[in-house]
Amino acid sequence: MSGPFSQQFEQHGAWRRSLAHRLRWLSAWLTDNDLLDEAVAERLRAVEALMRTSRVMVAFVAEYSRGKSELINALFFAGYGRRIMPASAGRTTMCPVELRYDPALPTGLRLLPIATRLQPESLLHWRETAEGWTEMPLVPTDGEQIAAALHKVAEVQRVPQDEARALGFWRDEAPDDNPPLDAAGLVEVPRWRHAVLNLPHPLLEQGLVILDTPGLNAIGAEPELTMSLLPQAHAVLFILGADTGVSRSDLAIWREHLGAAGQAADARIVVLNKIDTLWDSLSSPAEIEAQIARQCAASAETLAIAPARVLAVSAQKGLQARIAKDAELLAASRLPALEALLGPGLLAEREAILQRAVESGVAALRTEAGRILRQRQRELAEQAMELEGLRGKNAAVLRHMRQRVEQEQSEFEAAAAQVLVLRRALDQRLNEAQAVLGATALKTDLAQFAQALRRPGIKLQLAQVYGRTFDTLRHNLSEVQASLGEQQGLLQTAFRRLNAEQGFGLQVPAEPRLAQYIDEMSSIEQSHLHYLGVGNVLRLAQPAFCSRLAQALAIRVRAVNDAALGELEDWRRSAFSQLERQLKERRAAYAKRGESMDRVREAAGSLDGRLAEIAGQGEHIRLLERRLRDLCEVLAGRKPDVPGSPAALAAAGTSPLATA
Known part of the structure; x- marks a missing residue:
């Protein structure tokens, strides 16, 4: 970045718009090729919105x-x-x-x-x-x-001294800092x-x-x-x-x-x-x-x-x-020297944060889309082997094999019902964990401090109440983290069983780490202790100031809890959207297997045609894998645009779907 801050910020804005444009095209390409589950789609939408509205x-x-x-x-x-x-x-x-x-x-x-x-x-x-x-x-x-x-x-306007005190512009404990009284005893305030x-x-x-x-x-x-x-x-x-x-x-x-x-x-x-x-x-x-x-x-x-x-x-x-x-x-x-420090430091740091958000989102979608493509390849390979085994078989054998597919499908649906039971159980436990950080619980957690602030007169031991309040807030986050660890273990066991019994490719998402929010609570606590110190004793005796202080604290703490809740919801969505995708793909595979057997039974000549069709689908999947890799490499900043590539077309405003 070079030039005045305005020029540097325009460069930053152009970079954000370019990334947002590519993310939108990537999302469209994935959607048109049925490679985007709801969890990754939501994450991509969030990253794109971050790029456009940051x-x-x-x-x-x-x-x-x-x-x-x-x-x-x-x-x-x-x-x-x-x-x-x-x-x-x-x-x-x-x-x-x-x-x-x-x-x-x-x-x-x-x-x-x-x-x-x-x-x-x-x-x-x-x-x-x-x-x-x-x-x-x-x-x-x-x-x-x-x-x-x-x-x-x-x-400005002039108000009586009592009103100036209530508004926060007159402090009895700091008379030297107070504005002067005019002849009518009024105080100048904004x-x-x-x-x-x-x-x-x-x-x-x-x-x-x-x-x-x-x-x-x-x-x-x-x-x-x-x-x-x-x-x-x-x-x-x-x-x-x-x-x-x-x-x-x-x-x-x-x-x-x-x-x-x-x-x-x-x-x-x-x-x-x-x-x-x-x-x-x-x-x-x-x-x-x-x-x-x-x-x-x-x-x-x-x-x-x-x-x-x-x-x-x-x-x-x-x-x-x-x-x-x-x-x-x-x-x-010396203004250019200030801009040289402000612009590159501020904007480069911001771009690094946004780029990490993009890389995280792209990595998630590449993992999930790659898992979907590999599952499709496995399903196609199984169908091809099954169809090759039908050569020369009579009608009775074909009927028997069709019945076997129906039996497997029935067993699969029974397993799917168990998946729904698992999901409801995990949903309930996650909802319980989320309630610990919810608005109702937070109001209860802050009640003791708010009550201490409302007491008339000098607020004794307010700092101790403040400390206990933040101990509770940190404990809540630690409690939710422990609950997440238990749920992570349950999910790992369930996913391993489903992968072994059903041939799924489920991968447990990374467990949310709430330590950063615990640290942020401590930072909030330490950075605002001065409001409870000796210098604010008389100001803390003012109900209006105490009300504003309690509201400000609640808003800041609420933001931390909301961010932690967002991580929990991302974890839930990532885990369950995989299950939904795998169930959908498996049902589609059973339908195709049954359809193929019915077609072969009705016309023996269709076997070669169906095998050729499967081979073509396999080649299309390999093409999708290559295009997915190219798009993700460019968005992650590890590969430049190649003329004619989906990313280059996206940057030019041309739909990459035209070359898919």
Whole structure:
């Protein structure tokens, strides 16, 4: 990847669309050749949807007046030839702002009133409903109109001190951080709680999501922001002032909301903005460079982050240079160096994750489709041997052999009935395991912590209740893992018996491993312990804040349990779809055997024709095996497209079915 971030992201989008296109053609080819069972089909649909809808979120976090909005303008919106995000002296972004694109929604700016914080519904609830929002339709090509609308995110209102406290903007335990009271005893607070700009900008259309966050007080008052939205970000840019370095409030944001996420450390980039304030005509270029280097090194040491992940830029000069097409000023702004770190690191990592998803899906379908083709080959070989044995046989012998096929088919159907009994038993046990992680059980598991949060006054021993809650959540996952091990053993025994008695090619799917979700529960627990600490004692005495905290925690934990449940369902679908496929194929084989014997008995001359037909079917299966191998090798990235191959035709938009 090279060039500005916009160009790098366009390359990423083209790569995703190409893979999604090939996956769709592969699915169609498999379906037309009856090689796709429901489990693999669902997995392919999920991977294709991931390719087409995958989003990359970049979050900008900083205290007020660090130049977040200007950096967003310089990185993403210079093509408008003007500022889009408000960027001026003082506070500009007073509420979190999401910039994204959903074609199902109208183009425009949606604003959620700050008063919704006083209501019990979570931020997630509000983000998923149209009710309660103020909406401003926009023309996507009118940069001036968009910029004017976005100035709304800087709006404030004045409220009584008690209301400011309830909203989370007045903390009795931190008087130095509180906004000043005016002559009427009112407090200035943001007018809006959240803003979403839905805009068909080229980068947003390809899945980029930009999250612009306000300062420390606004972040701390919205637990869902740090528990749910920021953890979703694939990259977080933490912006400091190059002239001031790490201030006290900067350090508070880093420690409370960013620095604790150890496993996500590689997604953090620290940006020292406004280096143009250090461009002093009384200092030599070497002295300026040394000053910038010292600030970068000091910031890296204070934040305990690798020095290579601290970059100094001038967003303002970078935007100015991009609009004026001034290459010398752009180089001086150092914006390209930030893009060189952000783009390849973020997008290459994202592409590696998506490629692994493709490879996993392709490996599953290749295994299953290959098993189906091998089973068909075996069935054809058995039919050919059986028909060869009919040469010269009289009608009585043929009738006897036909009866034998019917007897085998009857025995097979009896075995199939036992398979259904096995499936019902495993379904019941799996449903019991899934109930442990379901919404009802989770509500019960979180009840003690929620009850402790609802207690009036100072919350004593809240951290211990929090710890016990997460012990229970981890235990649930461990319990389900143990149950899965038992079910895996039952399935292995049943599949071995069916393979031996019926000649099936069943393969037990890999047992889901839930250790990653147990680790994620521990990560959630550790990264949000600060909400229960001494610094939040008085804030925890506020019912509204406690309600938001409980909701944010429930949403994050629910997401972990849902992901684990998804793995269980994939395991169930993979195991049972194999059984259904094998039963279907075997029934079809019995029908063909009976049909062949009937035809031979009625006309002896049809024997050679039927054998030739079987030979042709065998050759067709070998052709399908070769095409399957080629398609999978290309999608897995182990083989380039060959002109005329199914994958090359798919990439060109031509159906590979034409050459099947």
